[in-house]
Amino acid sequence: MKILTIHGPNLNLLGQREPEIYGRQSLNMIDNEIGRRGERLGIATVCRQSNHEGEIIDWLHQAAENDFTGIILNPAGFTHTSVAIRDAIAAIEIPVIEVHLSNISSRDDFRQKSLTAAVCRGTISGFGAASYLVALETFKILLN
Numbered sequence: 001m002k003i004l005t006i007h008g009p010n011l012n013l014l015g016q017r018e019p020e021i022y023g024r025q026s027l028n029m030i031d032n033e034i035g036r037r038g039e040r041l042g043i044a045t046v047c048r049q050s051n052h053e054g055e056i057i058d059w060l061h062q063a064a065e066n067d068f069t070g071i072i073l074n075p076a077g078f079t080h081t082s083v084a085i086r087d088a089i090a091a092i093e094i095p096v097i098e099v100h101l102s103n104i105s106s107r108d109d110f111r112q113k114s115l116t117a118a119v120c121r122g123t124i125s126g127f128g129a130a131s132y133l134v135a136l137e138t139f140k141i142l143l144n
């Protein structure tokens with residue numbers, strides 16, 4: 001099992017960016033935790049971050065040829081705006097789990113609608129950095 005984690009725009013600023021909402025852990029710390037949990041579960045993990053919609057779409061398209069068996073995606077702001085990322089998820093066969101650090105259902109009205117969630121296998125939202133770990137554990141159950 002080989003899982004790709006994609007962090008969307010502004011998540012490179014985690015730790016400094018609105019820490020009362022997104023926590024004090026840096027992206028690097030979260031990626032290390034994902035890596036360690038992956039080792040424990042026997043899952044190979046790769047983590048990437050991009051502020052660019054097209055780059056995220058390219059990574060989704062290329063995931064199969066790069067032998068990924070599942071994708072954990074935090075589309076960040078693109079969750080609420082990107083028909084193109086939704087279409088890319090729908091176009092690939094690899095299962096995608098959408099994750100959010102914050103609980104988007106309890107936030108601003110415009111954040112409560114996810115354009116991407118309906119084409120994902122499921123969504124994990126509101127558990128801070130643990131959302132990513134729950135997604136990894138979920139892939140362990142689903143793909144075993």
Ligand code: DQA
Binds near residue numbers: 011074078100
């Ligand atoms: C987020 C929630 C989004 O609404 C926001 O634009 C983000 C982060 C989250 O992880 O809680 O950038 O995806």
